[in-house]
Amino acid sequence: MKPNVAWQLILKDFRLNSLVIIFTIAGGAIALAILLIGGQTPVVIGTVFFFVSMVFCACLLPLQNIVNERKKQTLSFVMSLPVSSARYGAAKLVSTVGMFLVLWLTLLGAGLYMILGRHILPIGAIPMGMILMNLPLIGFCLIAGTALVTESEGWATAAMAVVNSSYWLVWYILVSQVPSLTKTWGGPVAVWSSAVFKILGVEFGLIGLILGLTLYLQSRKRSFI
Amino acid sequence: MNDYAIELNGVCKSYRFFELQDVALRLQRGTIMGLIGPNGAGKSTTIRILMGLVCPDRGEVRVLGHRIPDEQVAAKWDIGFASDDMRLYDSRTLGWHINFMKSIYSSWDDTYAQLLLKRFGLHAEQKIKGLSHGQRVKATLLLVFARRPKLLVLDEPTTGLDPVARHDILRELTAVMVEDGRSVLFSSQNTQDVEQISDQITFIDRGRIIDSMDKEVYLDRWRRLRLEAPSGVELPALPGVIEIQQTGRLAVAIANAFEPHLANAYESSGARVQAVENMTLEEIFVANVERSREEVKA
Numbered sequence: 424m425k426p427n428v429a430w431q432l433i434l435k436d437f438r439l440n441s442l443v444i445i446f447t448i449a450g451g452a453i454a455l456a457i458l459l460i461g462g463q464t465p466v467v468i469g470t471v472f473f474f475v476s477m478v479f480c481a482c483l484l485p486l487q488n489i490v491n492e493r494k495k496q497t498l499s500f501v502m503s504l505p506v507s508s509a510r511y512g513a514a515k516l517v518s519t520v521g522m523f524l525v526l527w528l529t530l531l532g533a534g535l536y537m538i539l540g541r542h543i544l545p546i547g548a549i550p551m552g553m554i555l556m557n558l559p560l561i562g563f564c565l566i567a568g569t570a571l572v573t574e575s576e577g578w579a580t581a582a583m584a585v586v587n588s589s590y591w592l593v594w595y596i597l598v599s600q601v602p603s604l605t606k607t608w609g610g611p612v613a614v615w616s617s618a619v620f621k622i623l624g625v626e627f628g629l630i631g632l633i634l635g636l637t638l639y640l641q642s643r644k645r646s647f648i
Numbered sequence: 649m650n651d652y653a654i655e656l657n658g659v660c661k662s663y664r665f666f667e668l669q670d671v672a673l674r675l676q677r678g679t680i681m682g683l684i685g686p687n688g689a690g691k692s693t694t695i696r697i698l699m700g701l702v703c704p705d706r707g708e709v710r711v712l713g714h715r716i717p718d719e720q721v722a723a724k725w726d727i728g729f730a731s732d733d734m735r736l737y738d739s740r741t742l743g744w745h746i747n748f749m750k751s752i753y754s755s756w757d758d759t760y761a762q763l764l765l766k767r768f769g770l771h772a773e774q775k776i777k778g779l780s781h782g783q784r785v786k787a788t789l790l791l792v793f794a795r796r797p798k799l800l801v802l803d804e805p806t807t808g809l810d811p812v813a814r815h816d817i818l819r820e821l822t823a824v825m826v827e828d829g830r831s832v833l834f835s836s837q838n839t840q841d842v843e844q845i846s847d848q849i850t851f852i853d854r855g856r857i858i859d860s861m862d863k864e865v866y867l868d869r870w871r872r873l874r875l876e877a878p879s880g881v882e883l884p885a886l887p888g889v890i891e892i893q894q895t896g897r898l899a900v901a902i903a904n905a906f907e908p909h910l911a912n913a914y915e916s917s918g919a920r921v922q923a924v925e926n927m928t929l930e931e932i933f934v935a936n937v938e939r940s941r942e943e944v945k946a
Contacts, residue, residue, distance in 0.1 A: 426751065431751050431752050496734065499731055499735075500735065500736060502699070503730070506721060507717075510721070645703035646701070
């Protein structure tokens, strides 16, 4: 039986980028350790670093795993293997998203542990935290999708600029337009209101839309190299 | 089973500043074809089309009996492809690449890979970024050869190599051909390399195949006749002679379908045939390209 080439390509990407994942998880862990110090300043610094480590990885992974394959001319080596451009695109998306999810889930788990186990933030912050955690995931999907479809460092950088400058805008909209979020985030219980579910639904819908569109556009390409 | 490893019929591909026009190409199984053309002639585009990396606008492509690009995956299991712009992962060792290829190809021949490591003077522990250009090309070809593919498609593999490295690679290519049924398409600007190893030659220029023939037939048909034409003697236009350059009494006639009676015909017209010379593949290539460009202009 012939081996699954797409699976081998995914494993190869994990091996090639393992250091990026390890260092980013380490960065996130350091940020959470800062939170443990306690007090307002360490909490602010730790929280910012926590999100910065994810935003950093959301930018670096697509560059390393997608753009560099073309830039460093390893793409023709990969495409000489028995794989179609559509399968290559799917494998690349799975590996890139998979690697980011390893980091994202690890940091999400660690963050929840810090709230539920170490009580460094009130439990009421969990819904808002979940919504905020999804933002780098959406941003990452947009950057990765743009990089894969356009195969251009320029467009990927443009996507990064748009994504990174949007975080504060989304934060501002959430805080100013959804008062129920801010009312309950300091409370002792997590309030899963309909507004929270709606926002989470929109976020996951966006992720699905971006990834679906990326796969669709990739499968329609007629020239690959 | 189809007799051809590669078949292209009426293949066209248009870009803004370049057009591949009605390309027809056939590579018989078990033969080596040299695809020769100047820069921008369409060699790489043709190769990318037959590898399924570029979709043609029109025409039919079959590789090892599979329709391309639809059945490219099935075809690629038996194709070994290397191009001069192909790079391996800089931060990894050659051994890492070998293991990666082993995880994909059950046909991987470890004994042969070890032999090639020795012959090419490579070490599996070496990181790719530490290799010279010649060593990188050899490493890429090792990864291709040790898969034991039925068809080798090599896009300018010897470009930028020193003579020793080129010799090593051409020797190995010839050795690879000893195995029955293996076919090679080898593109190059270096006519010497192509002349050394090819059975068939195809010339391509400005997106058109201008000639495709058995190498021996080429070398046999093309001749340069050095003539001396006394004043008053007009050299006749003979069939099979594509070009006459005359300077004073001395003239050079280029024939692309040489027959001994051509020399007799010139003698009969009053000219003296000083020499009938064989032409190198490079001279044939240049003459062919110039003739093709004249025809297009006309």
